[in-house]
Amino acid sequence: MSKKMKSQSGITRRQALKASAAGAAFTAAAGIGPRWLKSGDAWAADLAPGMTGGPTGFAGAERYQYDDTMSEGRAVAAARKLKAEGKAPETLRILMADGAIGHFTNPWPADGPTLQSIWERETGIKLEFFSVSPQEQFSKVIQDVTTGSNAYDVYTFGYAAMGDLSEANGIVPLGEWMDKHGADFADPERGMPTPESYNMLYKYGGEPMSVCYDGDAQVWVYRKDLTEDPVHKAAFADKYGWEPGPPRTWAEADQLAEYYTGRGTPEMLGNGNMMSAFWGISTWYNRYVSKDNPNQFLFDDEGNTLINTDAGIAATEEHIKSLDWSDKGGLGWQWSEYYGAMAAGNSFMLGTFSNCPKFLDTVNADGSPGSAVTGKLGSFLPPGNQFGDDLVRRSTIYLGNNGGVSSQSAYQELAYLFLQWSGSTRIFSLLTGNPGGFFDPFQLANFADPLVNQSYHDYHVPIIEGTVARAVPTLAIPGQFAMHNTLSENLVTAMTGGMTAKEAMDATAKSWKKHLRKKGEDKMIGLINAAKSGWSTVIDKA
Amino acid sequence: MTKKKKPVLTTLEREGKTLGLYMTLPAQLLLLFIVAFPLCMQLYVSLSWWGPLDGVKWYYAYESLNWFGNYGEIFSDAKFWGSLGRTFLIVAVVVPVEFLLGLGLAMLFADKFPGKRVFYSIMLMPMMIVPAVAGYMFFMLFQSSGPINDILSAISGTKVDTVWLADPDLAMISVMIADIWQWTPLMFLILLAGMVGVPEDQIKAATLLGANAWHRFWRIVLPRMKTVMIIALVIRSVECFKIFDILYVMTGGGPGVATKSISVYILDLTFKDLEWSYVAAIGLFILVALSLIAVVGIYYMQAAQKKAEA
Amino acid sequence: MASIELINLTKKFGDLTAVNDLNLVIPDKEFVALLGPSGCGKTTTMNMIAGIEMPSEGSILFGGEDMRTIPANKRDVGFVFQNYAIFTHMTVRKNLEFGLKVRGVEKSEIKRRVQNMADLMRLNDRLDWRTSKLSVNELQKVAIGRSAVTEPEIFLLDEPLSNLDAAFRAFMRTELKHLQHEFQQTMVYVTHDQIEAMSLADRIAVLDMGLLQQYGTPNEVYNKPHNTFVANFMGSPSMNLLPCRLTNGGGDHALDFGDAGTSMIEDGELMRRCKLARNADVVFGMRPEDIDIQPREVGRPGIDMEVSFVEPIGPRTVVHLSAGSHSIKVAKDKQYPIELGAKVKAEFPKGRCHIFDAESGNAIGLE
Amino acid sequence: MASLELSGINKSYGDTVAVAEIDLKIEDNEFFCIFGPPSCGKTTILRLLLGLVAPDTGEVRIGGEVVTDAPPKERNLAMVFQNLALFPHMTTRQNLAFPLTERKMEKSEVEARINSVAETLHITPLLKKLPAHLSGGERQRVAIGRALVRDPGAFLMDEPIAALDARLREEMRVELKRLQREQNHTLVYVTHDQEEAMSVADRMAIFEDGRIRQIGTPTEIYNKPNSRYVAELIGSPPMNFIDGTFADGKFTAEKENVIVAIDGVSASGAATLAIRPEDIEIRDSDQPGIDAKVYEVEPLGAFTIVDIIIGEKIVKVQVTGQPDFELGSGVRLNFDPLNCHLFDGVSGDIIAHAKH
């Protein structure tokens, strides 16, 4: 059943990805300060009246400028004070995912300064970024912690890794500095909408341990043009009894996937979701968590695993079935190759990180379409399951990127100040809009920002907001990295016929139980139950 | 008078012995450095739940002592026996194939022919390629739009674009092919040396007694190569059991666990699952098992030797 | 009929000519020795007869039939190597059986023949031993037995006795000679030891640098050497060769030995040959055992010399005499009482002197 | 120069005895030969003298002074090894200079000595060459030169010319003998070639399995071997032995119907008559003597060896010149009692020597 990915005439998957990211040149020259740093305060003149810092040189820049009363302003002022007192390093060393460094080094909008130049001109402290691929990001941080080589001041890691790093004393609590310097992360109007979501993305064990940089809720995009095509409309309707369009339930989503597989020229695949090792876990989570009303948790309150119950096994069987409508070779892909397939028009739909349209639905400088799907995309809220007239639509926040301060760093407060500056709502809005990196909007200020809307497109931003509201966290307890690896390995083995869905789930459950036992069962159960508060409780009407 | 006494040595011989002891010092130190201290540490850590993320140094492992919990776990760890089984499968398939190909090549290269030196050097080349690089070569070759599919399409006439590295069975086959490509020259080298090592006169004598080419090979060359064959098989099996580079670069043990050898399993436990105490236990388990096999092997070889001489 | 004929046999290894245009007839049932220093081409010649080496030019006939197209394993030739080439991974019995088994001889016949050979070679109680436990002498017997058991018409031996201890070597020489007489096989025996060649062979072919120097019975080669090489190679201690000039003081020839003086020639046969000499520079040859040591008297043919060294070697004593730049050896049997430095005259033996042309080394005046 | 003495020496490696009960005194300036079959302890004697190996018991004296535990350097002995042991990576000059530079001799002295030794051994043109580029004979001379160059107390040589071919061996042994006599060094010479031993030795010791069986001059040992072992070893072609019994003055061997009367001998019991091939006289079949048949004839040019069968025993007879005998023809042998030795049939020790 290995339906082949037909490479369409001419442009390859690689070119499609490159084309779509044309607007954002991923500059190679990370690690050295930009040459055009203006000396003295020439840029200060361009600031709006009363403002002390922020981007200049483009229309609307004032929206992102700040004074000493704002979170970013206070951070810069404090940084300058530390530098004056000689308690600041020449260069701040930052370990960051390779796809995100562009946020700081890529000027955006085109005629504006880079965020790195803003920070360096305002604080006089240089930034050095060390890139790492997302799969190895966690191992790299852990190696630095366990071997004590003190190679970085700022780490970035998935929000779920906060548990591991806190227990390993790798990162330092930030609460004290947050209060001292007044960060606006939890601001109900601009920052996190609800205290639960703030706790989930910023805190571990009740203590703020990192600054969230990336929402990473799984948002669905689909080939809207194909659903409006009259031919497909009619054919699909008489086969399934409803007009093709945004699916409300997983059953409908699977029908769409089944229908569109093999259609179009070149023949496309209905299910473009990520299925490979490490990346495919989120797709499985999306199916699993909406199997109960209001939520299908991973563990019950006594710490027994639920993934190997009928609901879990059913979700896994559906997950495996969906492989029939996706590229068999995809099992070896990374996230960029799934994006490439969608961009090349080889996939009907793709539930992935919310930044997908930012890269795919683009227009080249000369007006030509950035990819084969420019202007043809639509997005929809996560499909769910019906319980009576309740419709439980759930998505998951998987991976993501949080900034933490290394316990080995000699300039911890200064490192925090950089996190506060870059994580606060104004600068972060400018940052997330920047197509140079893959950080996703999640703060309320981001959704309201015109530049973000320009990159993410107005049809997509409200869906992101809706999805974040309906998102639930994945495993975020210490040992999550190993537990996710076991799940991923068993899922791929099941998908390649090595195990049945039940065997895969039982094996995963057994391994998860062992992890809990090793880390201390009651402590873990406490953490799991505490995290349940962060799960979304939004119920839609069927 | 003939009690077994220590031989009387001249001062010269005694000086020699003392110099000898000093000269073995560096090697002994290195051996001690890598064997003694780490093995003790490994044993200590393997008796606890200690891991790098516990936030305490390894010597505090006693806080989470569980005695033989880790070792017990090995026997119930399906993934461990799975990867061990896979490793033995690879050894069981790869080593005999390399042996037969090596023997065939050795027979081809047995006598002199023009151009022998050049072909001989080329045939040795694969073994000298950095294994990680060889792994990457075959990663490129086995891509679904890669040259191997292109050749197969040319041969079969139909369009071949099998996905080698994403299919569990085909991935295993491609890893084996890569290993066979790299290490057949080793077998070829050793077996040829064994074949050429047979005394020239004995072959001439057999010829003059009326033996034709087949007799010569079957009754003279092959029996004399027995020890060489055993050496080749033992050395290759030990090295093959440690297979890692080619496999990790080509498939990373994937898809799923299809080509996960014991080495890759240990690496994942170390870096992904960070269960360092369990890895320590597995490490010791393998050390002990291999040592037992080695001791039995050496005992058997010596017995065979004695039988041969009796 | 198993005579062996070598016709214009030549073998070149690159630009080295190991065997140079060799013509030799080895009559059926004869024992011929190929004698010469190491590297003279004797082993290469034997290898060509056996078929191990291919001749560059010329041909080899067995009983008149050309052996060019017949490979070594079809020539039915017995071969014994210098280091025996025993199959060390087999027992003695398996070594003896090998030749018969590969020729597909029927089982009971093999058993019979091997048993006979074991009796002949007194190897009965060693049959099932591993060859690695045998002494050098026993290995030698197995090597010969293994080939003899196939009852070849032609038997080739490459220095088979050189590794044996002195006593056993003397015994084996007699046995080999006797076996050859009894089995009437055509035997070719390669050796560098002239004593072995003399004692064993019916005929000796002396080789040097790939060229045949002389081919004749032991006595012919010993008594009538065709050139200085054969003269010097045969006999122990070797023939004395004194370079000198023919001068015909007063009609008759005389030998001028330069700083050792001149000596008249009384021997008629020698005089006849000296007359045939084309140029004056000759080499005068005398066997050590033919020379008489006499007190110095004028008129006796010989050279006045002085005893420079005495070597008592059990049954014989070798007396070294020297005069000027010349020195000769004289072999006396038993203990020969003579003091160092004694002034004597070495008297030329009647009828047993040799004369060679100095430049070509060839003998002068041989029939 | 120095005399060498081994008294009460025993040496064994584990349970294999190398040498046992060795009492040996080698006089000053003597050309002493150690003769015996391979691996009979000959080389161990040299290593004991050199100090490379310590004796289990007994003492080693050089020039009368005890050196049992002294290191090789203080013994001032020079050794020429069987495989010559030249330093392959050094030129001839460096090889010769090695012993001198090791003794910190200053430059000009070293040059002088090297040139004089090179002169006496005619190896001056070879000084620049590496051992690999020299012929067997040249290498052999350089090895001797290396031993000569520092004028040692005594020389030890372990079968130095065994590897050369026949002609060169005959010349080299004469040259060695002459060199020893001119330089009058003490020389201990090990060989397993009995003709070589007899030709060069002033005195020689016959070894068997680590023990000395007899010491004496070559002619003494040739004419008066003290045991059957020595008699078998010395003499080529080898001596003939006939087993039988000796009673009241007469030796009889029924199978070979040999009866020889030897007067002045009172022993009785099993005995072995021994006679050298050159001491047996062949007579025509009609003459008195032991009845025999001609088995084989080996013409050797200077003399001929006739193998005669008496009973089932083959006896070798050496006849001068080149007579021809018809195989299988009947002859008569005469054993002159004066030429016969008598050994004890069991122990092999000498009972009576031939009196010629």
Add this chain to the structure above:
Amino acid sequence: MPKPLHSYIWRYALILIAVGLALLPVAWMATMAFKPHTEWVTSASDLHWWPHQETWGNFEYIFTGQTEAVTVSHERTAGKPILASLVTSLLGTLIAVVAGTLGAYAVSRFKVGGNLPLGVLQLRLFPPLAVMIPVMIMWAFLGAMDTWWGLSLIYGIVTLPFAFWLMKTFFDEVPREIEEAALVEGCSWFRVFWKVTLPMVKEALASTALFVFILNWSDYVIALLLTRKEWVTIPVYMNSLSSAMSGQMYGAKAALGLIAALPPVIFGIAIQKYLVRGLTFGALKQ
């Protein structure tokens, strides 16, 4: 014994096939190293066996990090890893050869060292990963993690068995008499070793060093475990070259692969005749 003609043809046919198969993977990587970015992944139908426009872009990329074809941000260039591979391999070889040679001579000549020969051989028996945890902890403890000397020390230890056994066979072949000849002249044992025995095995020593260098240069797993950023060797760096953003950078990795493959192949062929002895720990000589 000349062989009939047809067996020659058969022999050559089979050898050519074998040689072809041996060269195919290397040839593919070599051509890939010169292919421009566009020809890295071509559709299955028109596979570019030979680069249509050869370019040195890939080499330029791995050494400078920039080339017109690919602009993916890249932390560091290949220069440092190549230096790392060289330094650690050379030092590792030095440690192994020095310790191995001294130990081998002592065992060969003085029969001392008891368990050393077997102990050293046993080292070779275990998969490196089985003993790596304690070594990683120890290296972190000593601050040797991600340092040139840390990696060199481990390389020295891991290849010690080869150096030891190889040199032991060479020392066994040196005739005892030559050393005794020097002893008789009053040389101390060490001078004999230094002035006589070692010069005689010079060529063998060089070959052993080359052989051990190849082994160190070819390592991947030990470098993967003991280096992080500063002293990453070529194989580890090469594997990290593929990033999520750019996917498999075929051309660049092929170029680096070619550079990594050259030294061992050249040295390997240079010491061809000692390979059998090396790989079988001296059990078998050519």
